Amino acid sequence: MNINPKKISNPQLKEQEFSINHQKLIDATIETIAKRGLADTTIAQVAKKAMVSQGYANFRFKSKENLLLSSLKFLSDEYKNSWQRIFEDNNLDPVGRVIKIIENDFSSKIASRNKIAVWVSFYSEVKFRPSYLTICQKQDEIYSSQMEKLIKELNFLTDQTFLTPREISETYLSMVDGLWQRILFDPKMYSHVFCKGLIKKYFKNIYTDEKRFV
Amino acid sequence: MNINPKKISNPQLKEQEFSINHQKLIDATIETIAKRGLADTTIAQVAKKAMVSQGYANFRFKSKENLLLSSLKFLSDEYKNSWQRIFEDNNLDPVGRVIKIIENDFSSKIASRNKIAVWVSFYSEVKFRPSYLTICQKQDEIYSSQMEKLIKELNFLTDQTFLTPREISETYLSMVDGLWQRILFDPKMYSHVFCKGLIKKYFKNIYTDEKRFV
DNA sequence: TTTTGTATTGAATAATCATTCAATATGGGT
DNA sequence: ACCCATATTGAATGATTATTCAATACAAAA
Numbered sequence A, B: 001m002n003i004n005p006k007k008i009s010n011p012q013l014k015e016q017e018f019s020i021n022h023q024k025l026i027d028a029t030i031e032t033i034a035k036r037g038l039a040d041t042t043i044a045q046v047a048k049k050a051m052v053s054q055g056y057a058n059f060r061f062k063s064k065e066n067l068l069l070s071s072l073k074f075l076s077d078e079y080k081n082s083w084q085r086i087f088e089d090n091n092l093d094p095v096g097r098v099i100k101i102i103e104n105d106f107s108s109k110i111a112s113r114n115k116i117a118v119w120v121s122f123y124s125e126v127k128f129r130p131s132y133l134t135i136c137q138k139q140d141e142i143y144s145s146q147m148e149k150l151i152k153e154l155n156f157l158t159d160q161t162f163l164t165p166r167e168i169s170e171t172y173l174s175m176v177d178g179l180w181q182r183i184l185f186d187p188k189m190y191s192h193v194f195c196k197g198l199i200k201k202y203f204k205n206i207y208t209d210e211k212r213f214v
Numbered sequence C: 001t002t003t004t005g006t007a008t009t010g011a012a013t014a015a016t017c018a019t020t021c022a023a024t025a026t027g028g029g030t
Numbered sequence D: 001a002c003c004c005a006t007a008t009t010g011a012a013t014g015a016t017t018a019t020t021c022a023a024t025a026c027a028a029a030a
Helices: A020-036 A043-050 A054-061 A064-088 A094-105 A113-123 A130-157 A165-185 A192-206 B020-036 B043-050 B054-061 B064-087 B094-105 B113-123 B130-157 B165-185 B192-206
Strands: none
Touching (some): A020 A064, A020 A113, A043 A064, A054 A064, A064 A094, A064 A113, A064 A130, A113 A130, A113 B113, A130 A165, A130 B165, A165 B130, A165 B165, A165 B192, A192 B165, A192 B192, B020 B043, B020 B054, B020 B064, B020 B113, B043 B054, B054 B064, B064 B094, B064 B113, B094 B130, B094 B192, B113 B130, B165 B192
């Protein structure tokens, strides 16, 4: 018996990847990992949450592994887009851009405990799944180099010379990763306000004259 | 057929936890997680590496879950001991102590890619296993408060007043966690030398007069 | 040597799950 | 109204794996 009404495929979209069911399954995967962990995420649960049959989920993504990989790619793209929007905003000066970056990195959309749990689940498998590693490494490279360029502009406008742009950007990115992890342990103590404050204080200590790093 | 010679139990040690097989199994568990990941760690593999039968591993630890928990506890204790040794060394002044802490946190014993992989595997399950969370939270609390106290002493000796001890210690601990994670992604770029240098530069920037933060 | 209690084995069990696929549903074209 | 291509189902399959437990090995005591 076919309970669900048939989903109409859009012939314009040659790429399967954009169909409704495809995205429903990816969303359900992320939700399931967030709620139960990667180890306890089964195709049956994901399919149930996405309201399709178990067989369909597998058929659609060819394998569970591929479904997980697609979900990681989706998360990675989501993060990239939010970051990219800030860099493309021509109304921002370097300081404003850094502040937006910090605020984005600890926004409720990006740094929710659920999403962090999903990220860390994938991180934990990076050593064993080359495909995960590739995505995470590429992501890292992009943000490292973009952040470094941004700090270079910032240093150019100030008399800060002791720390190199590379050092500042690596320190920033490490702090973000570390704080995200700590949100997992204790989301109350490591509130978004606390994390943003800590990082702004770091920048304030470097660029003492800049009043916008509260 | 019983291939292995019987292991002699030491009646002095009432606590089962100290027998040879107990430790062999924990070591094998950590090695297996490091090599294959938490998801692909089976009792059969652990038992094989520890050179005991599969049944015995389960009998000894009551359950796989308990074996994993014991392994996490072991790792946690190992870290605590290395840290504690530094705090009990009365020959060190605050600066020397901070430097030792940094060097310990990126020593090959503590910050090997294998061990970090194991840590992150457990971290990734923290949201779903209260027993893991408890251990990680407790660990975090200890280091936060000890580090804060240490920085307080350091501030007392210098004219640094802008950053509070709490802020410095939280920043330090976050950076360490973040850098560890990055070692997973790219151990060559995030070499121990690089990580230690980055953190010392952070301290050097705060305590500009202190020449030992190279 | 024989007995006895403990340590250890390894094969059987039962549960869980990814994957497959034959059967069915659907909706547009004719 | 019928056909056809595609979408979707759901039950069956086979692989993997934690857990159990009856059988065996062993060391020390008697």
